[in-house]
Amino acid sequence: xxxxxxxxxxxxxxxxxxxxxxxxxxxxxxxxxxxxxxxxxxxxxxxxxxxxxxxxxxxxxxxxxxxxxxxxxxxxxxxxxxxxxxxxxxxxxxxxxxxxxxxxxxxxxxxxxxxxxxxxxxxxxxxxxxxxxxxxxxxxxxxxxxxxxxxxxxxxxxxxxxxxxxxxxxxxxxxxxxxxxxxxxxxxxxxxxxxxxxxxxxxxxxxxxxxxxxxxxxxxxxxxxxxxxxxxxxxxxxxxxxxxxxxxxxxxxxxxxxxxxxxxxxxxxxxxxxxxxxxxxxxxxxxxxxxxxxxxxxxxx
Amino acid sequence: xxxxxxxxxxxxxxxxxxxxxxxxxxxxxxxxxxxxxxxxxxxxxxxxxxxxxxxxxxxxxxxxxxxxxxxxxxxxxxxxxxxxxxxxxxxxxxxxxxxxxxxxxxxxxxxxxxxxxxxxxxxxxxxxxxxxxxxxxxxxxxxxxxxxxxxxxxxxxxxxxxxxxxxxxxxxxxxxxxxxxxxxxxxxxxxxxxxxxxxxxxxxxxxxxxxxxxxxxxxxxxxxxxxxxxxxxxxxxxxxxxxxxxxxxxxxxxxxxxxxxxxxxxxxxxxxxxxxxxxxxxxxxxxxxxxxxxxxxxxxx
Numbered sequence: 001x002x003x004x005x006x007x008x009x010x011x012x013x014x015x016x017x018x019x020x021x022x023x024x025x026x027x028x029x030x031x032x033x034x035x036x037x038x039x040x041x042x043x044x045x046x047x048x049x050x051x052x053x054x055x056x057x058x059x060x061x062x063x064x065x066x067x068x069x070x071x072x073x074x075x076x077x078x079x080x081x082x083x084x085x086x087x088x089x090x091x092x093x094x095x096x097x098x099x100x101x102x103x104x105x106x107x108x109x110x111x112x113x114x115x116x117x118x119x120x121x122x123x124x125x126x127x128x129x130x131x132x133x134x135x136x137x138x139x140x141x142x143x144x145x146x147x148x149x150x151x152x153x154x155x156x157x158x159x160x161x162x163x164x165x166x167x168x169x170x171x172x173x174x175x176x177x178x179x180x181x182x183x184x185x186x187x188x189x190x191x192x193x194x195x196x197x198x199x200x201x202x203x204x205x206x207x208x209x210x211x212x213x214x215x216x217x218x219x220x221x222x223x224x225x226x227x228x229x230x231x232x233x234x235x236x237x238x239x240x241x242x243x244x245x246x247x248x249x250x251x252x253x254x255x256x257x258x259x260x261x262x263x264x265x266x267x268x269x270x271x272x273x274x275x276x277x278x279x280x281x282x283x284x285x286x287x288x289x290x291x292x293x294x295x296x297x298x299x300x301x
Numbered sequence: 302x303x304x305x306x307x308x309x310x311x312x313x314x315x316x317x318x319x320x321x322x323x324x325x326x327x328x329x330x331x332x333x334x335x336x337x338x339x340x341x342x343x344x345x346x347x348x349x350x351x352x353x354x355x356x357x358x359x360x361x362x363x364x365x366x367x368x369x370x371x372x373x374x375x376x377x378x379x380x381x382x383x384x385x386x387x388x389x390x391x392x393x394x395x396x397x398x399x400x401x402x403x404x405x406x407x408x409x410x411x412x413x414x415x416x417x418x419x420x421x422x423x424x425x426x427x428x429x430x431x432x433x434x435x436x437x438x439x440x441x442x443x444x445x446x447x448x449x450x451x452x453x454x455x456x457x458x459x460x461x462x463x464x465x466x467x468x469x470x471x472x473x474x475x476x477x478x479x480x481x482x483x484x485x486x487x488x489x490x491x492x493x494x495x496x497x498x499x500x501x502x503x504x505x506x507x508x509x510x511x512x513x514x515x516x517x518x519x520x521x522x523x524x525x526x527x528x529x530x531x532x533x534x535x536x537x538x539x540x541x542x543x544x545x546x547x548x549x550x551x552x553x554x555x556x557x558x559x560x561x562x563x564x565x566x567x568x569x570x571x572x573x574x575x576x577x578x579x580x581x582x583x584x585x586x587x588x589x590x591x592x593x594x595x596x597x598x599x600x601x602x
Contacts, residue, residue: 090484169414182393185507186525206486207508210525219599221520224511289332298520299600301559 001141002042002067003247005032006133007123007236009047009071010080013096014275017087018229024276025057027080027191028123028146031233033238034280035267036121037064038288044114046070046133048106050077060281069111077102090228091205108146110136119247121239122166124148127158134165142252144168144243145197146235152179160225164196170239172203186217201261203238211261216254220261221299223269223291230275234268237280241267241288266291303343303368304443304548306333307409307434308424308537310372312379314397315576318388319530325577326358326475328381329424329447332534333583336541336568337422338365339410339589340549345415347371347434349407351378361582364453370412378403378532391529392506411437420548422540425449428459434465443553444500445469445544447536453480465497471540473504486511487518502562504539512562521562522600524570524592531576535569538581542568542589 007029013022029047036043044067051073061068080103084093108129110117118141122130130145137143145166151159152175163169169192173185182188185202189212192200202210208222243265249256266288273279308330314323330348338345345368352374362369381404385394409417409430419442423431431446438444452460453476464470470493474486483489486503490513492551493501503511507526512519543565550557567589572579 184527184529186527191525204508205507208520208522217525217599218524218602219509219596220602221509221524221600224520225519226485226487226491228485255602262602287481295520296602298518299522299602300521301521301556301563301597301600 001119001247001250002044002117003036003040003119003243004044004110004114004117004137005029005036005058005121005123006046006129007032007121007125008103009045009049010082010103011053012081012232012276014093014230014232015085015087016090016230017018019275021275025060026232026276028125028233028236030061030277031236031271032121032123032240033061033066034064034249034277035271036244037066037240038267038283038285039241039263041065043067044070044117046108046110046114048072048074048102050074050079050102051207058282060277069194070109070114072109074102084232086231090231091168093232108133118142119243120144120162121243122162123236123239127151129153130149130162131158131165133143134162140290142167142243142246144170144239146170146239147175147179149175149178160195163192166197168199168201168237169197170201170203170242172205172235176200176202186212189270199257200251201242209261209265211257213254218254218258218261219269220258220265223265224293224298225269225272228272231272232276234272237271238264238268240264262295263291264289266295302422302548302551303418304337304420304422304544305345305347305411305415305418305438306330306337306422306424307347307430308333308422308426309404310346310350310354311380311383311404312354313533313577314384315394316386316388316528317391317531317576319578322531326361327383327533327577329426329534329537331362331578332537332572333422333424333541334362334367335365335578336538336572337545337548338367338541339568339584339586340542340545340564342366344368345418347409347411347415349373349375349381349403351403354380355574356526361578371410371415373410375403385533387532389602391532394533409434419443420544421445422544423447423463424537425475426538426588428452428456428463431463432459434468435463443468443544443547445471445540447471448476448480449538450476450479450595453576454581461496464493467498469500469502470498471502471504471536471543473506473536477501477503487513495555500558502543504536505530510562514555519555519562521559521566522596524596525599526565526570526573529573532573533577535573538572539565539569541565563593563596564589567596
């Protein structure tokens with residue numbers, strides 16, 4: 001069985017108090033795939049890049065076992081680029097530039113061999129495109145979805161249609177409040193469950209996460225990090241660890257989902273320790289297990 | 302053995318989205334004592350009121366087993382009064398008025414019989430007065446302290462002296478950041494440990510709390526409340542549940558302190574469900590145990 005991810009692949013310029021990188025590998029589908037690949041060895045990436053996309057990044061993805069059949073390379077096209085500055089607030093980047101380039105015309109097309117992928121992650125793309133993906137998926141077993149303020153504000157009808165068709169929505173606290181108009185996160189989460197998903201996972205950054213169904217509440221701790229170098233990709237790394245673990249176990253009982261939330265938080269906590277994918281490049285499964293255990297100990301009472 | 306609390310007793314006017322109360326029983330020492338009295342039957346209150354303080358409130362405290370020998374009543378004096386409005390932000394009251402009255406000249410004097418009290422809670426009063434209390438306490442076994450922005454900004458020297466003499470500091474996230482200049486709460490907590498306390502408990506409202514020592518980190522969940530009627534007194538109720546439980550067990554191992562943090566969070570979660578002490582008035586120990594168990598289940602992974 002495999003995990004399908006549809007999202008962005010890009011080259012980022014990022015500046016934080018800890019330094020800066022230019023033309024660094026980024027994009028939601030990249031962070032997700034890399035994180036998921038620590039748990040599961042069959043990841044299928046659907047995205048688009050230009051012919052300027054460095055071969056070394058393709059090599060990196062292949063080494064991680066990430067299938068690239070669905071990665072469209074546009075001749076004479078340029079890869080999506082984004083520049084962000086976190087120096088004044090680690091929780092919110094100031095966008096310096098967004099060059100959509102080939103990503104502006106992205107219309108995801110699943111390779112024939114990908115259509116029956118059981119686990120589907122719809123990264124933070126236009127909900128119209130998320131719906132297009134769902135129309136192509138023939139036998140999804142579990143559909144997990146992300147979204148953002150832009151789509152809540154500008155494409156709410158399509159987003160609500162997507163939500164009516166997904167199993168799990170992962171979003172952050174600000175997005176949950178914006179989507180529902182509820183300031184209380186438990187009420188916001190319960191409201192989101194009425195939109196369609198069986199489960200909602202609300203991420204709260206340094207405060208952990210809440211995972212809700214109609215009959216369960218899980219208050220997940222955050223790993224107590226003392227410093228963050230670059231928050232870019234934390235949410236997608238969380239989703240990758242989360243769905244990668246779920247797929248590796250093959251079921252979604254409450255106990256398994258709770259462990260998946262913690263694995264997601266652990267991978268995200270590593271990801272923010274360095275720029276781009278740099279920390280994940282040198283991360284090992286044994287480091288993940290150690291930190292999982294530390295978080296278990298920190299939360300025990 | 303007993304618990305000594307030195308703090309404010311007042312009459313509050315409070316307005317929130319859920320309604321309002323006038324001349325309602327309030328003050329840090331009241332919330333603390335009431336919360337602690339669910340766990341421990343010997344609470345000693347040191348505070349000051351005017352001769353306008355209603356007899357019914359004294360009766361309430363006596364019924365809870367709270368010793369009033371240290372509650373000074375000033376003839377022809379008026380009780381401390383505070384008015385707050387939370388209608389625009391449940392996390393921060395707009396102060397409508399503060400009439401210090403007899404509290405303006407408060408200089409806590411421990412009754413002779415109270416001087417050897419082993420458990421001491423210094424509620425959120427001027428650190429000069431906190432130090433005066435410590436000078437009178439002959440054999441404290443455990444000193445727990447609260448503070449606030451006002452003293453961090455205006456009485457930092459005295460506050461630092463107090464901190465050098467206490468065992469546990471309880472404060473909220475904003476206060477921890479202000480006191481240390483550190484935005485990361487783990488680093489802020491570790492910084493505070495260098496000021497003297499063996500342990501710091503940083504409260505994060507709806508996000509739970511962090512309890513830190515030199516060698517341990519506890520990430521405590523918050524009870525997932527769906528609505529808050531009146532946040533007044535939440536922090537003092539937390540401290541009361543916390544120290545009440547610790548005193549009832551009689552030791553401060555990491556495991557016991559973690560349970561105490563959860564009991565504190567549970568009592569605080571009840572307190573905010575109604576105005577003034579109204580929820581605590583009808584609260585039972587069995588409701589506390591039920592919610593403790595629910596929180597245990599919500600945090601389990």
